[in-house]
Amino acid sequence: QAREKAASPPLAGEDEPLLLFAQHDRPRTTLDGLWAYILDQNDSAFRKPNARRAFWLDEPQKPGGPVVEYDWSISPRMEIPGDWNTRDPSLEWYDGPIYFHRRFQAPADAGGRRFLSFEAVNYDAVIWLNGQEIGRHEGGFTPFVFEVTGKLKPGENVVVLRVDDRVGPETLPSLDFDWKNYGGITRSVWLVETPTTFLRDAFLRLEAGQIVADLRADGPAAAGLEVSVAIAGLNLTLTGKTGPDGRARLSAKPPRGLKLWSPESPTLHDVTFKAGEDVRRDRIGFRTLEARGRQILVNGKARFIRGIALHEEPLGAQGGRVMTPPEARALLEEAKALGCDMVRLAHYPHTESTVRLCDELGLLVWSEIPVYWDDVAYESPGTLALARAMAAEMVVRDRNRASVAFWSVANETPTHQARTTFLRHVVADIRRLDPTRLLTAALNKNIDVGGAKAGQNQFVVDDPLAPDLDVVAINQYEGWYGPRTPDQAKTVRFSNPHDKPMMMSEFGADALYGERGPKENRWTEEYQAWVFEETLALLERDGFVGVSPWVLKDFRSPRRWHARYQDYWNRKGLVSNEGHRKLAFETLRRYYAGKAS
Numbered sequence: 284q285a286r287e288k289a290a291s292p293p294l295a296g297e298d299e300p301l302l303l304f305a306q307h308d309r310p311r312t313t314l315d316g317l318w319a320y321i322l323d324q325n326d327s328a329f330r331k332p333n334a335r336r337a338f339w340l341d342e343p344q345k346p347g348g349p350v351v352e353y354d355w356s357i358s359p360r361m362e363i364p365g366d367w368n369t370r371d372p373s374l375e376w377y378d379g380p381i382y383f384h385r386r387f388q389a390p391a392d393a394g395g396r397r398f399l400s401f402e403a404v405n406y407d408a409v410i411w412l413n414g415q416e417i418g419r420h421e422g423g424f425t426p427f428v429f430e431v432t433g434k435l436k437p438g439e440n441v442v443v444l445r446v447d448d449r450v451g452p453e454t455l456p457s458l459d460f461d462w463k464n465y466g467g468i469t470r471s472v473w474l475v476e477t478p479t480t481f482l483r484d485a486f487l488r489l490e491a492g493q494i495v496a497d498l499r500a501d502g503p504a505a506a507g508l509e510v511s512v513a514i515a516g517l518n519l520t521l522t523g524k525t526g527p528d529g530r531a532r533l534s535a536k537p538p539r540g541l542k543l544w545s546p547e548s549p550t551l552h553d554v555t556f557k558a559g560e561d562v563r564r565d566r567i568g569f570r571t572l573e574a575r576g577r578q579i580l581v582n583g584k585a586r587f588i589r590g591i592a593l594h595e596e597p598l599g600a601q602g603g604r605v606m607t608p609p610e611a612r613a614l615l616e617e618a619k620a621l622g623c624d625m626v627r628l629a630h631y632p633h634t635e636s637t638v639r640l641c642d643e644l645g646l647l648v649w650s651e652i653p654v655y656w657d658d659v660a661y662e663s664p665g666t667l668a669l670a671r672a673m674a675a676e677m678v679v680r681d682r683n684r685a686s687v688a689f690w691s692v693a694n695e696t697p698t699h700q701a702r703t704t705f706l707r708h709v710v711a712d713i714r715r716l717d718p719t720r721l722l723t724a725a726l727n728k729n730i731d732v733g734g735a736k737a738g739q740n741q742f743v744v745d746d747p748l749a750p751d752l753d754v755v756a757i758n759q760y761e762g763w764y765g766p767r768t769p770d771q772a773k774t775v776r777f778s779n780p781h782d783k784p785m786m787m788s789e790f791g792a793d794a795l796y797g798e799r800g801p802k803e804n805r806w807t808e809e810y811q812a813w814v815f816e817e818t819l820a821l822l823e824r825d826g827f828v829g830v831s832p833w834v835l836k837d838f839r840s841p842r843r844w845h846a847r848y849q850d851y852w853n854r855k856g857l858v859s860n861e862g863h864r865k866l867a868f869e870t871l872r873r874y875y876a877g878k879a880s
């Protein structure tokens with residue numbers, strides 16, 4: 284116990300990630316575009332560095348000098364953001380280190396501060412600026428920022444990354460997971476400018492009947508700084524001063540007639556944040572969330588959550604990891620066409636613009652960190668620190684989005700003590716960073732981990748983590764993986780001994796689009812639709828207050844081997860990878876139409 288405590292003190296203010304509040308509204312230069320790349324399959328340059336292969340130094344061969352075995356100017360180029368698996372067909376199955384190189388012009392120094400900002404790099408990144416290492420980051424789905432004030436040259440600069448997408452026993456996700464491990468600089472890269480003292484963080488929300496803003500300034504003038512938050516249309520401006528720690532909490536009673544954000548009417552307000560000379564704008568919605576007894580309440584009203592899960596993979600023959608806003612919109616419009624009011628962004632934080640789109644479209648969001656399955660090193664202090672860092676990056680990036688309703692800390696994890704202790708740390712951190720969201724996890728359905736009592740057809744949610752959560756959720760695949768046929772699913776009773784709302788966070792079945800036949804035939808659209816009919820029918824009986832079937836779209840996965848039906852795609856999509864709707868799409872649409880309030 285004592286050792287564990289020493290390894291994991293509660294998240295302290297200094298440990299909150301530096302993410303540059305409202306980055307989209309700051310002066311910034313894109314570093315997207317063509318980057319040169321060099322494959323280092325044996326990881327020689329990093330493990331055994333020497334001048335011949337110090338890619339980060341970008342030193343050209345000198346006439347008569349020692350040999351240099353690379354030349355960035357003639358290396359192939361790749362469009363960034365990009366995953367190398369789809370950008371370069373010869374790298375479709377490559378896992379390992381790749382170096383990326385880009386020259387860029389730094390804008391003239393305006394006297395403020397500058398940051399290199401990465402929206403996501405999968406998985407492990409080492410970054411050099413002009414030959415000097417400026418930082419490292421682990422984790423493929425969350426943003427990170429390094430300050431480079433004073434490190435840029437006037438005019439041309441060089442940034443080099445080593446990106447290694449290999450997973451290992453202590454990474455997150457760990458060794459086994461059901462999606463393609465797309466490697467690369469998968470989201471945008473920016474050079475961002477801020478004033479010397481700037482608003483590093485702001486969190487504005489409706490909490491306990493008040494509009495509350497937590498602000499944090501960073502820089503030499505951060506203490507005693509005038510700060511304000513003005514909400515357009517409400518005639519409301521909160522003002523105050525930061526304390527010695529650069530932080531301020533402002534609050535006010537919400538004005539009468541405040542229009543709340545809801546899936547039915549996703550009202551967003553234009554908000555202006557000021558911290559000294561730093562003035563930033565964002566669009567923010569206000570709403571309340573509550574788990575009361577066994578109900579989930581949005582704006583004080585109980586609702587049945589009509590969800591769907593999706594991976595971050597656009598429609599198309601290839602898959603791929605880069606998700607542009609139009610591609611995200613196309614997928615989210617399919618979720619809307621199903622009648623969904625929630626998307627489960629599985630199994631890792633999706634790109635920020637997707638969450639912003641959910642704010643606009645009126646889709647609640649379930650956002651998750653990739654603590655996935657039982658291979659995770661739950662005993663490792665390093666892995667715990669990584670999970671906590673990921674959770675903090677996820678929450679700090681998205682806690683101003685009204686759409687975000689659920690923070691999920693895990694998916695289908697075992698129930699032993701080490702895992703539960705591990706997840707409790709993450710839950711505690713998230714509650715500290717955001718007391719307004721519902722904490723959840725997709726819990727296991729396996730009999731041997733306490734989900735179900737063998738023989739009784741009685742699945743009990745008795746996970747030891749349940750008391751720490753606001754909403755208990757279970758994944759279950761009766762009619763697909765289990766011994767029962769879809770119609771026998773109703774012989775199983777799901778029960779929840781906790782006085783908490785219960786959701787079914789997954790169910791589903793593989794179907795190859797266009798494969799038709801008797802419903803008893805696996806892989807047909809009919810079979811999948813049958814699983815949906817039978818499962819949806821028992822939700823209300825057993826007290827579920829929400830569901831997010833698996834999954835909106837077929838997605839690539841190296842562990843789906845059936846050469847005819849899968850071909851390295853998970854085929855549980857309601858639409859095929861190219862966007863054709865399968866029969867079960869209509870089954871779910873009809874069910875949700877009956878549920879819409």
Ligand code: GCB
Nearest residue numbers: 461694695758789833853855
């Ligand atoms: C699950 C996992 C999900 C898989 C799915 C499947 O339980 O949570 O990531 O893709 O089952 O298709 O087996």
